[in-house]
Amino acid sequence: MTQIKNTLVGIIFLFLWIFPFTNLFAQTENEHGLTPEELSKLNVNRKLIADKVTTKMETAAIDSVQLQYSLDEEEEMSPADELYEGIWNEQYLKAYAGIAIPDSFRINLSSFVMPVEGKITSPFGPRRRQFHYGTDLKLQKGDTVRAAFEGKVRVKQYERRGFGYYLVLRHSNGLETVYGHLSDFLVNEGEVVQAGQPIALGGNTGRSTGSHLHFECRLLGQAIDPADIVDFDNFCTYDDSYVFLKSNINAVSIHNNNYAKYNRYTAQSRSVTYHRVRLGDTLSKIAKIHGVSVLQICRFNGLLPSSKLKVGWVLRCS
Secondary structure, eight states, rough: OOOHHHHHHHHHHHHHHHHHHHHHHHHHHHTOOOOHHHHHHHHHHHHHHHHHHHHHHHHHHHHHHHHHHHHHHHHHHSSSTTTHHHHHHHOOOOOOOOOOSSEEEEOOOOOOOOOOOOOEEESEEETTTEEEOOOEEEEEOOOEEEEEEEESEEEEEEETTTEEEEEEEETTSEEEEEEEEEEESSSSEEEEEEEOOOOEBBBBOSSSSEEEEEEEEEEEEEEEEEHEEETTTTTTSSSSSSEEGGGOOOOOOOOTHHHHHHHHHHHTTOOOOEEEOOTTTTTTHHHHHTTTTHHHHHHHTTOOOOOOOOOTTTOOOO
């Protein structure tokens, strides 16, 4: 009997010792002094609020995707529309006489695809009694010509005494590219194309003495030497971007046959040098290597003297 009493006393003592802690845990869980019914309602409300927030986040994510899709679709429908001030002419290559040219403009080249992998047969620059605004690339009649960048077909025309069958594509990076002396078209005006997409077949139409592709790069109608952008020996661009500078626009007057200006321009265009930035390079160090000033490098590349260089950048130095 004594043993049973001792056992009961031990159980009661253990209960009295544990009870305060269980009460403490309950108080911690219900720290605001809510009744079980109120606590249950609070948990339900929390779940509803959490679900509502999650729904809002999911809706916002969907709206963001839809907005980006709409922006991408708008860019496809009218690439570089802001730069070209809404002008979209499907008849003429040179259609931007009234638009102001920016002092500098960085062009994204990361998606470039070589139109044809042919060697240069005639470079950009003066040729006989006229100026050659493109680069001629060797091909055979019927060879596939591809879009250099993603964009949209602006001009699809024929010139008997000029480009023959030719295309003009406007790209989202601001460039327009021209493809001349084609034998056949594979796309139509207003068609959206991707970089590397077949757009035509090579040929010898128009004013041409043999099968080749006449390839031009232009910004707001201003011709850029494709060799300043493309490494034609390796069929790729020199860098992922190119800085167009208004100060470099070729102002040669073809009609005046001013060959002195031709020669000066040719000498300048053929002495272009580049420098790939390495670890530890600074603008002053690069300028010293190439015998130019820091300001010249800044002007060529649209930089400031205080600009931080990134390893791998390719800078034009002359």
